[in-house]
Amino acid sequence: MKKQYSIFTSWRHFKHLFKKPLTIPFTEIFTKKNADYLNKNSILKSKKNVECSSPRVGADNLRGFHTNDWEVCIGCGTCEDICPTEAINMVERLDIKDEEGKLQQRPTIDYGRCCFCALCVDICTSDSLKMSKEYVYSHEDPNAFEIMPEALWQGQAVEEGWTKTEASNLLDLERIDMEHEDPEERKSSFIEIVRGYSKEYAKQEAARCVECGVCTGSCPVQMHIPAYIKAIWEDDIEGGLRQIYETNPLPGVCGRVCTHNCETACSIAVKGEAIAIRWLKRYIIDSAPTDMYEKILSEPVSEVIDARVAVVGAGPAGLGAAYYLKVMGYKVDVYEEKPMSGGVMRYGIPSYRLPDSAIDKDIDFIEKIGVKMILNTRVGRDISMEKLEKDYDAVFLGTGFFKPRTLGIPGGDHKDVIGAMTFLPQVRDFERRVLKLEDIDVAKSVVVIGGGDVAFDVARSATRLQMLKYGKSDVKLTSLENEDQLPSSDDELIEGSEEGIELFCGNGPQEVMIKNNKVTGLRLWKCLCIFDEAGSFNPEYDKECEQIIEGQQVYIAIGQSPDYDYIPKSLQGKLQFVRGKIAADEFGQVKDLPWLFVGGDILRGPDLISGVADGHRAAQGIDEYLYTNAKKKEASDTLKEMRLAAKAQTPGLTFRQK
Amino acid sequence: MKEMKLFLGPQHPGMHGNASVHIYVDGDIIKKSFLLPGMLHRGFEKGMERHSWVNNISLIPRVCVVEPDTNEMAFAMAVEMLAKLEVPERAHWIRMIILELARLSIHLMAYGGLGSPTGLYTMMYHAHTDRNTILNIFEKITGHRVYHQYIVPGGVRKDLPVGIEKDIHSFLDDLESRYEEYRDLGINNPTIQARINDTIPLPAEVVWELGVTGIGMRSAVNKPYDLRKVKPYARYDQVEFDVPVAPYSDAYARVDCKLQEVVQSIGIIRQCLAKMPEGDVRVPISRGQAMRWTVPKGHVYACVESSRGEFGYFMVSDGGTNPYRVGVRGASYPQGLLGIEKYLPGTRLDDAALWVDTMGVCSPEIDR
Amino acid sequence: MTNSMSNTEFVTNLVESKFKVLSTEVLDKYQVSFEVKKEDVHSLLSLLKTSGWIQLSYLSAVDWPNDNEFELVYIVFNWDKAVHIQIRCRLDRETASMNSILPIFPGCKYYEREAHEFFGIKFPGNPDHEKQLILEEWDDIPPLRKDFDPRAYSDRKFSKMEYKNDFVNKNGEVSKQDARTKRYDDIDKLRTGGKK
Numbered sequence A: 001m002k003k004q005y006s007i008f009t010s011w012r013h014f015k016h017l018f019k020k021p022l023t024i025p026f027t028e029i030f031t032k033k034n035a036d037y038l039n040k041n042s043i044l045k046s047k048k049n050v051e052c053s054s055p056r057v058g059a060d061n062l063r064g065f066h067t068n069d070w071e072v073c074i075g076c077g078t079c080e081d082i083c084p085t086e087a088i089n090m091v092e093r094l095d096i097k098d099e100e101g102k103l104q105q106r107p108t109i110d111y112g113r114c115c116f117c118a119l120c121v122d123i124c125t126s127d128s129l130k131m132s133k134e135y136v137y138s139h140e141d142p143n144a145f146e147i148m149p150e151a152l153w154q155g156q157a158v159e160e161g162w163t164k165t166e167a168s169n170l171l172d173l174e175r176i177d178m179e180h181e182d183p184e185e186r187k188s189s190f191i192e193i194v195r196g197y198s199k200e201y202a203k204q205e206a207a208r209c210v211e212c213g214v215c216t217g218s219c220p221v222q223m224h225i226p227a228y229i230k231a232i233w234e235d236d237i238e239g240g241l242r243q244i245y246e247t248n249p250l251p252g253v254c255g256r257v258c259t260h261n262c263e264t265a266c267s268i269a270v271k272g273e274a275i276a277i278r279w280l281k282r283y284i285i286d287s288a289p290t291d292m293y294e295k296i297l298s299e300p301v302s303e304v305i306d307a308r309v310a311v312v313g314a315g316p317a318g319l320g321a322a323y324y325l326k327v328m329g330y331k332v333d334v335y336e337e338k339p340m341s342g343g344v345m346r347y348g349i350p351s352y353r354l355p356d357s358a359i360d361k362d363i364d365f366i367e368k369i370g371v372k373m374i375l376n377t378r379v380g381r382d383i384s385m386e387k388l389e390k391d392y393d394a395v396f397l398g399t400g401f402f403k404p405r406t407l408g409i410p411g412g413d414h415k416d417v418i419g420a421m422t423f424l425p426q427v428r429d430f431e432r433r434v435l436k437l438e439d440i441d442v443a444k445s446v447v448v449i450g451g452g453d454v455a456f457d458v459a460r461s462a463t464r465l466q467m468l469k470y471g472k473s474d475v476k477l478t479s480l481e482n483e484d485q486l487p488s489s490d491d492e493l494i495e496g497s498e499e500g501i502e503l504f505c506g507n508g509p510q511e512v513m514i515k516n517n518k519v520t521g522l523r524l525w526k527c528l529c530i531f532d533e534a535g536s537f538n539p540e541y542d543k544e545c546e547q548i549i550e551g552q553q554v555y556i557a558i559g560q561s562p563d564y565d566y567i568p569k570s571l572q573g574k575l576q577f578v579r580g581k582i583a584a585d586e587f588g589q590v591k592d593l594p595w596l597f598v599g600g601d602i603l604r605g606p607d608l609i610s611g612v613a614d615g616h617r618a619a620q621g622i623d624e625y626l627y628t629n630a631k632k633k634e635a636s637d638t639l640k641e642m643r644l645a646a647k648a649q650t651p652g653l654t655f656r657q658k
Numbered sequence B: 001m002k003e004m005k006l007f008l009g010p011q012h013p014g015m016h017g018n019a020s021v022h023i024y025v026d027g028d029i030i031k032k033s034f035l036l037p038g039m040l041h042r043g044f045e046k047g048m049e050r051h052s053w054v055n056n057i058s059l060i061p062r063v064c065v066v067e068p069d070t071n072e073m074a075f076a077m078a079v080e081m082l083a084k085l086e087v088p089e090r091a092h093w094i095r096m097i098i099l100e101l102a103r104l105s106i107h108l109m110a111y112g113g114l115g116s117p118t119g120l121y122t123m124m125y126h127a128h129t130d131r132n133t134i135l136n137i138f139e140k141i142t143g144h145r146v147y148h149q150y151i152v153p154g155g156v157r158k159d160l161p162v163g164i165e166k167d168i169h170s171f172l173d174d175l176e177s178r179y180e181e182y183r184d185l186g187i188n189n190p191t192i193q194a195r196i197n198d199t200i201p202l203p204a205e206v207v208w209e210l211g212v213t214g215i216g217m218r219s220a221v222n223k224p225y226d227l228r229k230v231k232p233y234a235r236y237d238q239v240e241f242d243v244p245v246a247p248y249s250d251a252y253a254r255v256d257c258k259l260q261e262v263v264q265s266i267g268i269i270r271q272c273l274a275k276m277p278e279g280d281v282r283v284p285i286s287r288g289q290a291m292r293w294t295v296p297k298g299h300v301y302a303c304v305e306s307s308r309g310e311f312g313y314f315m316v317s318d319g320g321t322n323p324y325r326v327g328v329r330g331a332s333y334p335q336g337l338l339g340i341e342k343y344l345p346g347t348r349l350d351d352a353a354l355w356v357d358t359m360g361v362c363s364p365e366i367d368r
Numbered sequence C: 001m002t003n004s005m006s007n008t009e010f011v012t013n014l015v016e017s018k019f020k021v022l023s024t025e026v027l028d029k030y031q032v033s034f035e036v037k038k039e040d041v042h043s044l045l046s047l048l049k050t051s052g053w054i055q056l057s058y059l060s061a062v063d064w065p066n067d068n069e070f071e072l073v074y075i076v077f078n079w080d081k082a083v084h085i086q087i088r089c090r091l092d093r094e095t096a097s098m099n100s101i102l103p104i105f106p107g108c109k110y111y112e113r114e115a116h117e118f119f120g121i122k123f124p125g126n127p128d129h130e131k132q133l134i135l136e137e138w139d140d141i142p143p144l145r146k147d148f149d150p151r152a153y154s155d156r157k158f159s160k161m162e163y164k165n166d167f168v169n170k171n172g173e174v175s176k177q178d179a180r181t182k183r184y185d186d187i188d189k190l191r192t193g194g195k196k
């Protein structure tokens, strides 16, 4: 039964008459700016001026108006993509410096649409976009509600409101683990170390990409990275393969050993681990069956343009040039001194990083479209440069840096002091059973000089040979640079150490110790600094800090040098050499010798993919040089399209190359 | 006397959003009535299909203005069911705190709302003042006062800010100390009692016919049919609370149950604050960046006990980045549409607003 | 509380013993879903109602244009044996009609009317189901069908607000964004499809 109450019970509420009200006074709502505006336009009904306006401060977490620090912002545009209300628009700002890992654009926000959900803040790759505690804004002009956030809000520094935390973060900052062969097992064989992603893992890794395209500009051939990553995520291998071949005819190789500048630039790397772009590319190539390759080119290319091009050297640069020239409709012959095409890929990089099968898959396709490989033919010995000049309309040189560089220290000319590019080709020949284990002279303990990737290739190959020969390994590596500044990639350092290579970093070699005409070790001095004040290479040592490391052989991996013997002296006289490289314009065309193009290590270097880029640019240059004068040039529609595409995809120079 | 057609609304009929009740009266007795919804139709179900799983969190709370959190919870639960996600323990407790604070706020507001059809506006002022304090707390926790976008699939968006427990406790203590005052002002006030006793009763048989849930049902069938008890979600099985019931559902009984629930919610929040463990508050739906999250195929229905009854999300996923279909069961759909059509006729004109208020008819969730 | 696991078992046994169920899924201890043939829906719902599932929680549809079908879903609940049951059946999309369940669950009245308005499914037996409910003066295909494109609709119906601001700064250079967009578009054409 309901209790009966007196009519007066509710009267106790009168006591509230004397209490402080809980509401927020009108005058405390507005910012100074808004208050002035209201006063000026006499909008307030009460005819009272809003005077000492001290706006109520929002909570610490408040999702108020955005701020965006332009110095930190990389212009990736992820905020634009996630915004559920389509309030964000990326706007081009060429007044911002064009840099690696950044795009010249910044977001604007339409506050007529924004719902203040902060998803843009939670997904910001650089954490530059934040929200402030400001929540009051008014203006008579509707256009003033579209705002380009900057570090200051309305020209004033404001307090931070909602910012990203670990829980609210919407990016996936951790890479999907890649399976590697176990160090103890792998060091006794040349089996490929990185196993490659399974479909499920590849899709998960691909799902981390925000499709911003920041990486593209740092890739020497400007691959369509976000596009093919998306193709993986959507399980469209064929589409991905097509997109890859637009810009890179050596994807299987690059998917394994590319220096991946793109990953350094990746916007996810600002706060986390870069997308494994290289391994994703490899995934597409590894999972594309051969018959899918045939579908990529809808029509076999038969030369239609009456012009012939000779390519010297079947390294990445030569192959790149040959591929794009072929696609553009030229007849291309590639001359290669060695019995197999590929250059350093075949004869330098060890097969635990790059097995022959991967190289074959890429090169077979280049041959399949009609590039002719003339192997075992050294230009300058089996065929002369003059003949090439006469028989062909243009010549491309991509002969690389194949000669070992020597070290001018006492004992450096001993027969047990071996250059990297003498040793590594032997290793590869051993892997493909051209040489037997007995044929290769690897001592029980060796010292490697050098801190780059090549030094690790030598050291890790020596380890494997020692394991096979003697059942145990003893490899020491010494470099001028300290361990944290080694020029080699982190992978090499980590994997090399796992395989038992001893590091003696930060030391300079002074003398190869020889006793009874046998190498016994290497004398080192501590290296104080590598470059002098002018910035040129001039190491300084601490003689007091000396050590001798033992070893029966010394391998030198301090860089390679070119071999220009094949170029006749008369022609050499017309070339300009800058630190061993041949001077040429952006497209590799040599000044005053319009028929001669160069690329790869002898033009720019330093890696495989830069070689491919040089080849692609040279193809474009050669086309411009030859096409107008060619006698026969009417092309089918398909070829026209292909020519157009190949030219549209010609890469520009990257930030580093500029 | 001649029959006459009147419109209740579309301005807020008892503060529940824009909807219009068309009423045919003879004198002041309702002869025929029906709700004309649609003024707040924003195409949410279609919109949800067109937004990704993560983007949807900016839409979901807007389905019901006064009680966004139940929507967020039901949506999150549905996604979690599809994706078979384990929500971190701490997130469950935070969610309960949010949901019960929301329940307090809406019960107080509805109680205050009773002031308008009964003409006692003081109630409304008091209720809104307390709601303001709750909104301040929400602002601190979630970053927003009304549309919190805080309970998300996988947990909650951020951990509680440091020191918020103190704010919550002091609010609860204050509210508790004024609880009797609240009752005296409204429900114990003989004037109000005279107005709501025996007004628009809802017989038990009718409940099933309509499909009414929540307080409307519990006060009619006298059974603790509360989803938090019957099929506990979050960690409601680990807190103690009673479900107020009544044997006879008139306007008075419904308001009374509402007020009793306030006491229960205060108790639940206190228990949560005491029992809540430390730890993570969120797991992602799947690997990858949020725009590429996918949810496995399936059909699920997830529901929570809102202040007005069973609030459910029916969700279909085709394995893609967006929900394939989301259906929202607004808690007050039955009493708002069929209820008004079938059970207002025969009552007095001025009771219509009391039905709308005490049954918690909420037009945004009917329209969606 | 009763043992919930046995609740879902109870439901599954009850339904599977009497009906030919196309697929059963126990979603958790509080929810079971059954896909049945259209013809079985009414008798199944009656059976469930007499077994305690007296509350119709929800009724709606899903459009599967690729199968040329609509899927109807009925969700019922039993407060004493806490299990939500989803009953789903498929209808032909062209003829889209399903006898009303009004005699079993009177609460379906507005749900069916809404399903008609948003999908175009007819419910013979429900007197008012063809009256408009939420969409006043609607002049397009039922909007929750997958082939209804709300963006095209609003572009057609409403004017767009264009801002007059110019934040672009090209610094006197040629736009790089345009070239990038073109590259993206070109490269997109090389895609062959694929599924997520």
Ligand SMILES: Cc1cc2nc3c(=O)[nH]c(=O)nc-3n(C[C@H](O)[C@H](O)[C@H](O)COP(=O)(O)OP(=O)(O)OC[C@H]3O[C@@H](n4cnc5c(N)ncnc54)[C@H](O)[C@@H]3O)c2cc1C
Pocket: A257, A258, A259, A312, A313, A314, A315, A316, A317, A318, A335, A336, A337, A338, A341, A342, A343, A344, A345, A348, A349, A377, A378, A379, A380, A398, A399, A400, A401, A402, A421, A424, A453, A454, A457, A560, A566, A599, A600, A601, A602, A605, A606, A607, A608, A609, A611
């Ligand atoms: C040990 C080692 C490891 C490396 N690892 C990597 C790596 O992991 N990733 C990476 O990106 N880069 C790596 N590089 C660098 C990369 O291999 C080179 O930058 C790249 O191969 C250069 O390509 P290229 O086409 O200019 O020349 P090369 O690859 O050097 O090819 C030149 C080709 O021309 C042929 N040739 C030379 N003279 C003649 C002639 N007169 N007639 C006919 N043929 C001739 C040679 O036989 C050879 O096949 C490595 C280099 C070395 C040495």
Ligand code: SF4
Pocket: A082, A083, A084, A085, A086, A087, A088, A109, A113, A114, A115, A116, A117, A118, A119, A120, A121
């Ligand atoms: S806060 Fe939300 S709605 Fe506003 S710009 Fe950011 S993502 Fe868009």
Ligand code: SF4
Pocket: A208, A209, A210, A211, A212, A213, A214, A215, A216, A225, A226, A229, A265, A266, A267, A268, A275, A277
């Ligand atoms: S790989 Fe990295 S930089 Fe490139 S598009 Fe994806 S997220 Fe952006």
